[in-house]
Amino acid sequence: MAITIGILAYQGGISEHEYLVKKACSELGIECRTRWVTKKEHLEGIDAIILPGGESTTIAKLASRFGVLEELRDRIAKGLPAFGTCAGAILMAKEVVDRKTKKVLENPLGVMDISIVRNYYGRQRQSFEIHLEIPAIGPKPFRAIFIRAPAITRVGEGVETLARLDGVVVVARQGRMLATTFHPELTEDTRIHRFFIERVAKLV
Incomplete structure (x- = not known):
């Protein structure tokens, strides 16, 4: 039976995530569908959700407006x-x-016990790439693309740090939630998407 992975589809690399999800599922040998989520009813029957990049305030406003x-x-x-x-x-x-x-800003979704600083690297490093070691996905470094990236500066109990860069957390997991401060969807590397589907969401 096919799994269905929703992608919050207001902004960001929606089609890029969709492509990598389908590629990851193919590599895992499972059948999957994707669904672009813009309305409340689109959440019915999905097995997991991906929240892409973009502008977080705008995404939150649109998601709130449409319920x-x-x-x-x-x-x-x-x-x-x-x-x-x-x-x-x-x-x-x-x-x-x-x-x-x-200042700590109001965050209307706020489901993961982490603190995050927006645009952490400032104007000096608005966009950069680095080969990042993420042992949970294997020994080969991952090509991480940071664009006006945030950084995770605090993790709560039960939150696992999967990768750091310059002393701050850039990949974290809490139960069935995964967060990266960079854009894995802008590469051809499916390992983070496979990790989410197989080991975080446990859909395989």
């Missing part, structure tokens, strides 16, 4: 596997910190 945000929060709290990349990771964080003022 998706509250429903998504409830479903994730009840065990729906979720994978957030960049702005998606910001949406998932319980605490979002403003880089300049250090």
Whole structure:
């Protein structure tokens, strides 16, 4: 029986995530469908959700307007596997910190016990690539693409740090939730998507 993976589809690399999900499922030998989620009813029957990058405030406003945000929060709290990349990771964080003022901002989704700083690297390093070691996905470094990236500056109890860069967390897992502060969907490497489907969401 095919699994269905939803992709929150207001902004960001939606089609890129869709491509890697299908490629990852093929490599895992499982049948899967993807569904672009823009309305509350699109959440019915999905087995996992991906929250892509973009602008986290805009995504949250649109998701709230269409009734998706509250429903998504409830479903994730009840065990729906979720994978957030960049702005998606910001949406998932319980605490979002403003880089300049250090104020904790209101975060309407806030399902993962992490604190995250938006645009952590500032103008000096708005966009960069690095070969990142993520032991959980294998020995070969992952080509991580950071674009106006946040950073995870606190992890709560029960949150596993999977990778660090310059002393801050860039990949974290809590139960059936996974967050990366970079954009794995902008590569051809399926290992993080496979890790989410197989070991975080446990859909294989």
